[in-house]
Amino acid sequence: MGLTIHYSGTFKKEASLSAMIEEIRDIAEAHQWAHNIFETAFPAGSFGKSDYNDQIYGINFTPPDCETVSLTFLSNGRMSSYPSLHFFGKTAKQSEQDFLYMQFTKTQFAGVETHKFIIHLFRYLQGKYFHRLDVNDEGQYWETNDALLLEETFARYTNMIDSFANAVEIFPMENGEGYEAYFRRLAKRIHKNKASDDIV
Numbered sequence: 001m002g003l004t005i006h007y008s009g010t011f012k013k014e015a016s017l018s019a020m021i022e023e024i025r026d027i028a029e030a031h032q033w034a035h036n037i038f039e040t041a042f043p044a045g046s047f048g049k050s051d052y053n054d055q056i057y058g059i060n061f062t063p064p065d066c067e068t069v070s071l072t073f074l075s076n077g078r079m080s081s082y083p084s085l086h087f088f089g090k091t092a093k094q095s096e097q098d099f100l101y102m103q104f105t106k107t108q109f110a111g112v113e114t115h116k117f118i119i120h121l122f123r124y125l126q127g128k129y130f131h132r133l134d135v136n137d138e139g140q141y142w143e144t145n146d147a148l149l150l151e152e153t154f155a156r157y158t159n160m161i162d163s164f165a166n167a168v169e170i171f172p173m174e175n176g177e178g179y180e181a182y183f184r185r186l187a188k189r190i191h192k193n194k195a196s197d198d199i200v
Contacts, residue, residue, distance in 0.1 A: 009133035011077040021059045028061040035061040046075040066110035086198030
């Protein structure tokens with residue numbers, strides 16, 4: 001739960017991975033953000049293939065109170081990450097194989113400015129280093145560039161999280177109640193309270 005940026009893409013064959021890594025490293029160091037550098041050059045002839053080796057290429061960084069942003073790839077040039085490769089790299093299930101190339105970063109607790117920074121960074125990198133970059137921004141800032149809409153969306157998500165946390169705290173499980181029954185009862189209570197607030 002929490003506002004998240006979802007992204008996937010393919011590195012531009014003629015672009016320089018090491019140059020992108022250097023730019024992102026400089027940004028991370030300027031902001032004193034933790035970052036990790038992986039392999040800095042793709043193997044020759046590896047782009048466009050369905051198979052890949054067991055290495056990760058690129059860089060990731062972690063702003064305060066934010067999930068890690070992974071600008072990392074498999075040897076075939078498709079965006080992925082070490083956790084994705086670890087969990088989904090060997091699977092034979094098509095539904096799980098899709099997760100190999102889906103990345104996401106939750107920005108809910110990092111705040112509006114960090115979220116905006118990440119989106120603007122993606123925009124900058126898109127034309128320079130990416131053959132394709134697909135972004136699905138739950139804050140809709142990528143799609144609209146509307147800062148007010150982003151702030152309103154952050155506030156709505158925060159209210160939902162606070163409502164759920166408060167409900168769990170003041171609305172405990174009953175003796176012998178299973179989790180499924182509890183969550184149904186809790187959701188019903190939250191919706192009932194929200195409907196009352198809307199009437200007021």
